[in-house]
Amino acid sequence: MSTDVDGRIRSWAEAPSQPRFVPPPGAIDAHCHVFGPAALFPFSAKAKYLPEDAGPDMLFALRDRLGFDRNVIVQASCHGTDNAATLDAIMRSEGKARGVAVVDPAIADAELDRLHQGGIRGIRFNFLKRLVDDAPKDKFLDVAQRLPAGWHVVVYFEADILEELRPFLDAISVPLVIDHMGRPDVSQGPDGADMRAFRRLLDSRDDIWFKATCPDRLDPAGPPWDDFAAAVAPLVADYPDRALWGTDWPHPNMQDAIPDDGALVDMIPRIAPTPELQRKLLIDNPERLYWPDITG
Template identity: 80%
Template sequence: MNFETQDRIISWVADPSKPRFVPPLGAVDAHCHVFGPMAQFPFSAKAKYLPGDAGPDMLFALRDRLGFTRNVIVQASCHGTDNAATLHAIAKSNGKARGVAVVEPSVTDAELERLHEGGIRGVRFNFLKRLVDDAPKDKFLEIARRIQQLGWHVVVYFEADILMELRPFLDAIPTLIVVDHMGRPNVAQGPDGDEMRAFRSLLDSRDDIWFKASCPDRLDAKGPPWDDFATAVAPLIADYPDRALWGTDWPHPNMQDATPDDGALVDMIPSIAPTLSLQRKLLVTNPMRLYWAKEAV
């Protein structure tokens, strides 16, 4: 990719609305990213997109505007396996952020320990072909075995059409698993559609598979207020309330043609978690158990 000639992509709303929904005290945005700043943290030569700078100051200002307390920063694919930007953001958070890294199969134990000290609590395996060129399952499993001793979990990102193909791989992962955006099911099919039923089958196969009930902007083609997403996802949270997480996905990689309003994303939380109990589990109890275990109550 020629970074000198490609236009920088802006995929977020500069002035998101202030949500009407007030998250419970201690709420965690459990899926977000940082981009650069590029001058300080260059993007990977293998990056499939070149975003504008969206650093920690912007992220934490958004966190405060939306009424959240903490963030889980997931390594963005544009930074490859150089986790410096993510670690930098965590360090600037004053203990209010944790992270999920992307690492090379050759990563040393010393580097894993360094990442842990820097606030990393998981590793991400990405199977979206438009974002990564190679996803070696055998090497991923070796990484999963190595991070067990750190108490980390595995985050997996895939699309629904390869779920059955991935089942043997997922079954072999020895750690807790978190599935990004529920494996991107077709929410237009409703809660009983083939893809949602296949995802439920995965959840039923192990009690240590969690999911992020996130990204209506990616999954609901009808757009705001994302009613198809709410209809399909609310029963999932109701049935698996102790394994659900939520996140903004800010700064919404590659969503420049359908940039969501983060305030509107927050305002739809009651549509998928209608009770105070479900909201607290989704936004506080579950992410705290996973990322701030010593502080969880």
């Protein structure tokens, strides 16, 4: 584990490899974060982890190194419901980033409008108990009904609570994006219980999207993450218009198994082997959610 003098943790590779796979022009890293810088954007008093600074300059340098053109910046749990760091990164991106916020369910409509003007296009509900203390479903439903036009809801949960969450997910009337496919056990294979349950969710409505992300989190066998590739490639093939991809940089809470971002990018052709699938995964699908002004 890497820690600085203040005890804060580093969870990202300092020198990621250059990926062999070259993303198509216009490609979007649709799931990444920024941490701080803490001197400008302090971490939440409720934060479950305190990372080293990983601000927009670092994110955009990585974007360029990996061959991507745009980012979707998801509010990190360490910043709680203060989205200032995410909004700052979007502002500094020169139009190359949009974002997903975490909000207090009692947020005023005027504040939602301000977030929209700042480039936010969705809100995130987190059900991982190790990251959040409270996930009030009733209040989440209330705010989901007040979102600006065109927004969606991102939901983060683990596979063992999917069935418990189904009534809640069914009650959300805007499009849903499921982070990291609901964290299935990929060692079960493409036809395992977790993937079958997730497919039932996708089949229940046509406006549920998923992020085919985080082999480093989901594949305990480690690189080259063969179980992840085997389990996820059929999902992308069967739902090609609803799959997204992202690095998850700077990899919150992965300080004990820091992934190589270049190797993560090289997973893309293993789960989306054709140019058509790659374009959907990296450009067409995220543009529909985050840059609808481009796609119409």
